Amino acid sequence: MDEFFAGGRAIMVVLSLIVMEAILLMVLWRMRLCPLPPRATLLILAPGTSLLLAALAALSGASWMVVSSLFFVALVIHLIDLRQRWRERARLNAPPGSNVN
Numbered sequence: 001m002d003e004f005f006a007g008g009r010a011i012m013v014v015l016s017l018i019v020m021e022a023i024l025l026m027v028l029w030r031m032r033l034c035p036l037p038p039r040a041t042l043l044i045l046a047p048g049t050s051l052l053l054a055a056l057a058a059l060s061g062a063s064w065m066v067v068s069s070l071f072f073v074a075l076v077i078h079l080i081d082l083r084q085r086w087r088e089r090a091r092l093n094a095p096p097g098s099n100v101n
Helices: 004-005 011-030 038-059 063-092
Strands: none
Touching: 004 063, 011 038, 038 063
């Protein structure tokens, strides 16, 4: 069990589950059973995926530049997602007839 976690296999299992979740949510969206469009789904899942990839890179002995780059990618995607959610919330809360983007 130690090797399962220390070697990064646990991370690979979680990454596989994230991929399956993304595929399932996109299929459900196409069937009109999920309100999240594919872009929103990817924006939600991508930061965590990048963090898991950073952990996997660190466990595999990758350079600090690779690990920190993956952390940075996670941050950028998270900020994009946050901006998107703020804009959507502002649009939903705007009074009728206002021009909020």
